Amino acid sequence: MVLLQPNSNCLRCGKNSLLTDEVTGEQFCAKCGYVLSEKSQESGPEWRSFQKDGGSDPARTGAPSSLTIHDMGLSTVINPLNKDASGKPLSTSMRSTIERLRTWDSRSQAHEPVDRNLRQALGELNKLKDKVAISANVLEKAAYIYRKALEKKLVRGRSISAMIAASLYAACRDTETPRTLKDVADAANVKRKDIARCYRLLHHELELKMPVVDSIQCIARISSKLEITEKTKRYAIKVLQDAQKREESAGKDPMGLAASALYLSCVKNGVSVTQRDIAEAAGVTEVTIRNRYKGLKAEETLKLKI
DNA sequence: TAAGATAAGAGGGACAT
């Protein structure tokens, strides 16, 4: 789903035509195609008006229920007074029952270490979401994964920030939101390898089935940072599709692959782009581009022979 | 200056010990 973001102007063309892709969480300009993949996600309440005319007083009943709140926004406390609804004192047997319930009620909330951990982690997740533009459902998924990790006691002895960052990365992978490990690492101020380690742990222990990152999607992401013509993009996508068919792409970094396909396409179409520009936009090194480029070019010549 | 080549090193998976 795509939503219009009113009052936001494109940084490149200045038109008031920014849209938000609800799936990837990216904002892009409907006029010129510019994509703001970093930051600037609106993080205010997602309230809207429930009036038919779309009036200006957003309202809803109660707080939003969300996995990203440690008790899912449903906190209640059993009244400490031993009175019933009409104000009469409780009977002795009922009283002891309520005492017991009260104990469990409070234990189920933020008092146990596990819950304090969860609170802290979700606090960090909230900070992260402002730095990495992501949609609400990815956020929910990240919170869900982290809860699972807590259940399995995977967090013990590991840093909370790394784990929550890994959960977020996993959520991005799962929802096919193109975010690299580096994107998350930069936002979380955690070393890439630490997040990678935690992610692997999550992946392994929770038996998450992750779709393989589609390098074709990466094309869009890279080319939006540069100014790439539609024709060049098409060609690059075609190159990648061929590469995928030949399973030439297995085990390679999808970003690097996409970057070099784009580079190949630029060369073929006579567009002058330096390897460095593409490397920077894709977040890989020039060497990686060259290596992949070699492979892709070899394939090109092979294909021409057939 | 951009592109290519080369080397060294990191980190992790597969497999054997």
Place this chain on the structure above:
DNA sequence: ATGTCAGTCTTATCTTA
């Protein structure tokens, strides 16, 4: 559990056009 191996990616440096 630990070590080795092939493969990938990164960083750094040097050469070439």
